[in-house]
Amino acid sequence: MARQARILTGVMDATDDVIVAGPSIYVYEAPVRLWHWGNALCITILAVTGYLIGSPPPTMPGEASANFLFGYIRFAHFAAGQVLAVAFLARILWAFWGNKYSRQIFYLPVWEKSWWRGVIREARWYLFLEKEPYKYIGHNPLAHTAMFAMFTLFNLGMIITGFALYSEGTGRDSWQAKVFGWVFDIWPNSQDVHTIHHLGMWVIVIFSIIHIYAAVREDIMSRQTMISTMISGERQFRDEREG
Amino acid sequence: MGSATETFYDVIRRQGITRRSFVKFCNLTAASLGLGPLAATEMAHALETKPRIPVIWMHGLECTCCSESFIRSAHPLAKDVILSMISLDYDDTIMAAAGHQADAILQETREKYKGGYILAVEGNPPLNEDGMYCIDGGRPFVEKLREMAADAMAVIAWGACASWGCVQAAKPNPTQAVPIDKVIRDKPIIKVPGCPPIAEVMTGVITYILTFGKMPELDRQGRPKMFYSQRIHDKCYRRPHFDAGQFVESWDDESARKGYCLYKVGCKGPTTYNACSTVRWNGGVSFPIQSGHGCIGCSEEGFWDKGSFYDRLTTIRQFGVEATADQIGLLAAGAVIGGVAVHTAATAVKRLTSKHDHHRRTEHHDQQ
Numbered sequence: 001m002a003r004q005a006r007i008l009t010g011v012m013d014a015t016d017d018v019i020v021a022g023p024s025i026y027v028y029e030a031p032v033r034l035w036h037w038g039n040a041l042c043i044t045i046l047a048v049t050g051y052l053i054g055s056p057p058p059t060m061p062g063e064a065s066a067n068f069l070f071g072y073i074r075f076a077h078f079a080a081g082q083v084l085a086v087a088f089l090a091r092i093l094w095a096f097w098g099n100k101y102s103r104q105i106f107y108l109p110v111w112e113k114s115w116w117r118g119v120i121r122e123a124r125w126y127l128f129l130e131k132e133p134y135k136y137i138g139h140n141p142l143a144h145t146a147m148f149a150m151f152t153l154f155n156l157g158m159i160i161t162g163f164a165l166y167s168e169g170t171g172r173d174s175w176q177a178k179v180f181g182w183v184f185d186i187w188p189n190s191q192d193v194h195t196i197h198h199l200g201m202w203v204i205v206i207f208s209i210i211h212i213y214a215a216v217r218e219d220i221m222s223r224q225t226m227i228s229t230m231i232s233g234e235r236q237f238r239d240e241r242e243g
Numbered sequence: 244m245g246s247a248t249e250t251f252y253d254v255i256r257r258q259g260i261t262r263r264s265f266v267k268f269c270n271l272t273a274a275s276l277g278l279g280p281l282a283a284t285e286m287a288h289a290l291e292t293k294p295r296i297p298v299i300w301m302h303g304l305e306c307t308c309c310s311e312s313f314i315r316s317a318h319p320l321a322k323d324v325i326l327s328m329i330s331l332d333y334d335d336t337i338m339a340a341a342g343h344q345a346d347a348i349l350q351e352t353r354e355k356y357k358g359g360y361i362l363a364v365e366g367n368p369p370l371n372e373d374g375m376y377c378i379d380g381g382r383p384f385v386e387k388l389r390e391m392a393a394d395a396m397a398v399i400a401w402g403a404c405a406s407w408g409c410v411q412a413a414k415p416n417p418t419q420a421v422p423i424d425k426v427i428r429d430k431p432i433i434k435v436p437g438c439p440p441i442a443e444v445m446t447g448v449i450t451y452i453l454t455f456g457k458m459p460e461l462d463r464q465g466r467p468k469m470f471y472s473q474r475i476h477d478k479c480y481r482r483p484h485f486d487a488g489q490f491v492e493s494w495d496d497e498s499a500r501k502g503y504c505l506y507k508v509g510c511k512g513p514t515t516y517n518a519c520s521t522v523r524w525n526g527g528v529s530f531p532i533q534s535g536h537g538c539i540g541c542s543e544e545g546f547w548d549k550g551s552f553y554d555r556l557t558t559i560r561q562f563g564v565e566a567t568a569d570q571i572g573l574l575a576a577g578a579v580i581g582g583v584a585v586h587t588a589a590t591a592v593k594r595l596t597s598k599h600d601h602h603r604r605t606e607h608h609d610q611q
Contacts, residue, residue: 057488
């Protein structure tokens, strides 16, 4: 495409500035974006209710039959957890259906030298050792590693321990106990599973801090859009230089 | 020593018990096991025709609280179990024989009832120093245990010691005490954990094996499902207060007087599988939560090493310092926030001092 064709002549202001449209590409398809924001909501509910399950709010006054606060807190936790689990399964299905960027978070291309170079380059960029990062259409290799760790491995770990703990209430004959009961072969005392699951909440809290910081920083500092990409799906590049 | 051909029915008739009382006993026991009316008939038939099963009851590292609990069973009465239902051939704590005489019974049972006796183990073997921390009849207990298990039909692990290790296996476990399933690997083991187990659970397990001639259905951890498939929490009479969010905050507060849920003061009911909240203790009189104290989780694996009995969140010791998940998490999150703040500042400084941004703008102008 000729460069001249992309000068948007209609976009002008009083000072006669002219804007050149950077190249853009559709990266995150609608189901991926929906999953991202739905997941974010579920995780927020899960972290807040999960914290409260470990440290309940002050005692409710009145008759027991007139209150169901802790029941509602637990219900919100279980409901959000099951939505998260179903969304995870749907997200896996979408990896087969969607574009190649929808598959990215499920594996790391450790056999590719260029990917390792990218990891090192990005790490150096975050350590202020590089003047500018490379451009990436999907996740940058460092972000890719974080996404794989969190949303394939860690997410699965939380779903498994979560359902195992849930099976304690649904009973030994429930499908949850049949599918996830093996967790108690590893930790026979479910108190340990509670502790591990609870530590997991802090892992996701810490991830969220880093994730939001990195997204904002990349949006400002990198050579491509970040936050708006997860809203519109379009990734725009700010320059056309190679590398 | 009981004879192999004498049945339970023969024994009780000899003791002057009427058939009516016998049938009543079967009905009561069937009911206490949660079985239907047909099972009572089946039970009566079994007790009339089957020979009494010889039981060898061994004691390793333990405190005898299992025996103490067992003898307080109300349904069935412990005396009925010991004197009539089973043939308790060896139990060094309560038997009349002593010394070589007692030891001889072990060998005799092994030979006479090879593969036909039940080995009930109270306590566990320490493995350190070749098992020298528990000497029984001049030999390490672990050797005797292996020997007697080799020819047993099935093994019952009484209590938290035999099932999980209990206090002698708690950190740092200097004697290297291990649950019996670490030593006996080729026999079916029924774990009846608890410190001690409930009396009726103990006699109930024996009655089941005797009646049906098979092991009760076991869960993943090897515990009889009929007594260990639900948590204390699932059948706790204070459960409505839990769901309502009504908790005891400290031991002398209004909530404690009102009998609210003990979750916040560390009750381990939500992670403990046992029948305390249904069967209860001392003939159904009470159980810890009913007496105002949280469950300490005594029938669970490693319950001594899971932090205080009075904390909701478990103390984690793996990190060198003792802290809960929340303390560790908050510290780590704080450190990360600090790191992010420093990184933001460094980014801002770098950006202000470099010409990167300016460079990009001029490039655009050049293109025009």
